[in-house]
Amino acid sequence: MTNILTILLASSFAGFLGAITGLGGGSIMVPFLVATGIPVKYAIANSMITIIATSSGSASAYVRERLTNIKAAMYLEIFTITGAIIGAYIALLAPSKYLYFFFAAFLSSSFYGIRREIGKEIQENVAQDGISQWLELEGSYFDEAIDREVRYKMTNALWGGLGMVIAGLAAGMLGIGAGAFKVAIHELILKMPSKVSSSTSNFIIGMTALAGSSVFIASGFINLTLAAPMAIGTTIGSLMGTRVLNKLSNKTVRLLFTIVLAYLIVQMIYKGVVSIA
Amino acid sequence: MRSNNVALESIIGYSLLICVMLALFLEIVGLMLYISAGNSLSISLDQKLSVQEENFFTYTLRTISSAIRSPSYVNLMSLGIAILMFTPYLRAVFSVAYFILAKNYKYTLITSFVLVVITISLMVQ
Known part of the structure; x- marks a missing residue:
């Protein structure tokens, strides 16, 4: 079985990557822990600490930098939590093995969508629909990469909310943070800038977890010799990630996200195939 | 509205930072005490090192009282984890309080719904 120092290093990496891409880090830590001999139930239970540590570590900086859109996060959280609760009940009734393929297909369409958007630095002049306007879904932040204040507006609030139900379903059915689903919906449906998308996803995943x-x-199954180094590593990693995100271009953030997305699609298909075999 | 948002962001951001740093400090101290007590660096799945309570709130309250009575490495690490887990809840509480004070009834309703659902889910045994 692995040791505390290895867990510290691995969770620092998960926290760092999570803070930049908007993922909780569970999809990195669970397979890693299982591969090092930790029983899967312990790996899943303790990865919840990773998700919360990434979320709170990064949110403590992103919220102050105004990268996180709190109103959007709170509005979308309604749908995510509802989806997660429904998902948990469905998981009790239906076998999850075929769901992996459904979610792999969903992530694949997101991968295709995000790839098409990679070249765009900032989506300005977004025409806001009535509901998004009523929900005050807009904001601004100082982008260090392009050295100017970016003002943005979101749109498709209703469709974005419904999309977040799917993200919640994935979280509830498969026991994951579903950060990748959230980031994809933020960018492709709500038209959030990449950095706002990552940081708002980070804000939401902690509450869902x-x-x-x-x-x-x-x-x-929460074990202190696992949870404490995971919390320390992830918090430090995510705090380091917050120092980097705003300096990266949106193109780089999207590129990093698509790499992680490709890894998650392969992971979902693999799990689906293994569960059927 | 813009200055209201900035105030909310400052309150939530600094509260999170304080809690995250406190949790980090407790976990580091607890882990150092654990190692200095002669325990190996290997992960131990011993039940004495496991967290098990009825729900989140009983876990948090019992952990606080245990850590005050006996600041052992188990109790300090456990308290660090409890504080860390409390941070997302704190976000929801501060958001509700803020939107009430700002008289933004739309978001008071939205954040209250989130807070109520999270509270109920945390009380489930």
Whole structure:
């Protein structure tokens, strides 16, 4: 079985990557822990700590830098939590093995969509629909990469909300943070700038993960020699990631995200094939 | 409206930073005490090192009281984890309080819904 120092290093990497791409890091830490001999139930329960640490570590900086759009996060959280609760109930009734292919297909379409958008630095002049306007879904932040204040508006609030139900379903059915789903919906449907998308996803995933935490607390699978180094590593990694994100161009953020997305698509298909075999 | 948003962002951002740093400090101290007590660096899945409570709130309250009574490495690491887990909840609480004070009833309703759902899910046994 692995040791505390290895966990510290791996979770620092997961936190760093999570803070930049808007992912919780569970999709990196769970396979890593299982590969190093940690039983899968412990790996899943303790990865919840990774998700919360990435979320809170990065949000503490992104919120102050106005990269996170709190209003959008709170509005979208309604749909994510609802989806996660429905997903958890469906998971009890239906086998999850075929769902991997459905979610792999969803992520593949997001991969194609994000790839098409890679060349665009900032999506300005977005025509806002009535609901998005009523929900005050807009904001501004200082972009260090292009050295100017970026003002942005979001659109398609209703479709974005419905998309977040799918992200919530994925989280509830498969026991994942579903950050990749959220970032894709933010960018492709709501037209959030990449950096706002990553940081707002980071803000949301912590609350969604917390909503499901009682199950893990009651299960007894949260282990302190695993959770403490994971929390330390992820927090430090995510705080380091927050120092980098705003200096990167949106193109680089999207490119990093598509690489992680490709990894997740392969992981979903692999899990689906293994669960059927 | 813009200055209101900046105030909300400052309140949430600094509150999160304080909690995250406190959690980090407790986890580092707890882990150092664990190692200095002669335990190996290997991961131990011993039940004595596991967290198990009825739900999030009982876990948080019992952990705080245990850490005050006996600041052992188990209790300090456990308290660090509890504080870290409390941070997303804090975000929802501060957001509700802020939108009430700002008289933004639309977002008071939205954030209240999120807070109520999270609270109920955390009370589930």
